[in-house]
Amino acid sequence: MLASLPTFVVQLKNVMKKVSFLLLFLAITANAIGQSFFTPPKRISGYVNISEFGYAPSIDGRAGAITVSTVNGYKPNDHFSAGLGVSYVRFSTGSTNIVNFMPIFADVRAYIGGRTALMLVGDIGYGLLLDKVKTSYTSSKGDLYINPAIGIRTYVAEKSALVLSVGYLSQYVLNRADYNGDRYNSSEHSDNVSVKLGFLF
Structure with a gap:
């Protein structure tokens, strides 16, 4: 069990990286959607x-x-x-x-x-x-x-x-x-x- 601990830590780091990238992607997407959806209209006239x-x-x-x-x-x-x-x-x-x-x-x-x-x-x-x-x-x-x-x-x-x-x-x-x-x-x-x-x- 102890021998497999380093492998588990490496896998956990990989999973955390993927989750971080996913959260970053969602944040950027939500920000872009929010800007296009809630700012005043592009057609101002x-x-x-x-x-x-x-x-x-x-x-x-x-x-x-x-x-x-x-x-x-x-x-x-x-x-x-x-x-x-x-x-x-x-x-x-x-x-x-x-x-x-x-x-x-x-x-x-x-x-x-x-x-x-x-x-x-x-x-x-x-x-x-x-x-x-x-x-x-x-x-x-x-x-x-x-x-x-x-x-x-x-x-x-x-x-x-x-x-x-x-x-x-x-x-x-x-x-x-x-x-x-x-x-x-x-x-x-x-x-x-x-x-x-x-x-x-």
Whole structure:
């Protein structure tokens, strides 16, 4: 047994060398994969799509909203993007009191950071009122739509990222009433906190 000890030591050294080379290879491979997978995208300019789903509870307790939106735009670099978006916003205070809008808006975003970045969002446009709200004396139509927000963007692949934001959503409505030949115009708007989760690619 003692005579075979040197042979065992030599074999153990050989095995340790192989294990060391294997660990070194795995470390280099993991580092290379990590760099290509998690660093900001190589394509720093070009087309960009941002699709988001969210909920907007009311600040004043009037009506919460469900939101679905998509933005198609362009980014000149990895820190800025601009595009045009369309959204569906469904305000509701119950199963029978529902008002639907389709905002069409400009979307501008700034990103501060690398793989995970602070995201600043500015959305402004016009919200089309999809429901017919009209009587013999009154009528309503959509108006200004704004949705500034702050959030984060984090890459999950070379050119794809998750986006999460919290902001302020306000949809304006113009009301018109005609009584005895006189016309009265008024404006009202929603006050909601928007929480959105989406995907950028």
